[in-house]
Amino acid sequence: MWPVYNLLEARRIAAERVRESDQARLARDANLYRLNHRDGEANALRRGAARIALAASQVSLRVARLLDECVADGAGTSNGVSPLG
Numbered sequence: 001m002w003p004v005y006n007l008l009e010a011r012r013i014a015a016e017r018v019r020e021s022d023q024a025r026l027a028r029d030a031n032l033y034r035l036n037h038r039d040g041e042a043n044a045l046r047r048g049a050a051r052i053a054l055a056a057s058q059v060s061l062r063v064a065r066l067l068d069e070c071v072a073d074g075a076g077t078s079n080g081v082s083p084l085g
Helices: 002-034 041-071
Strands: none
Touching: none
C-alpha cells in the first residue's frame, strides 16, 4: 500500500512542478511579447499601413462586385461570368 501511495504522491508532485514551470515560462514569454510589441512608432506605422491596405482591398472588392453585376446593356443583373461570392 505505501509504495503505491508514495509513487502516486511523487507523480502528483512532479506534475505540479511541471505545471508551475510551464506557467512561469508562459509568464516570461508573455512579458517578452509585451516588451517587444509596445505601441511604438514603427508598429503604429505598420498597423496604419495594414489598415490602409485592408480598406483599399475592401473598396476594390466592392468595385469588382459592382462591375460584375453590370452587364453590357446596363440591366444591373449578374451575368454569372465571374462571380465573386
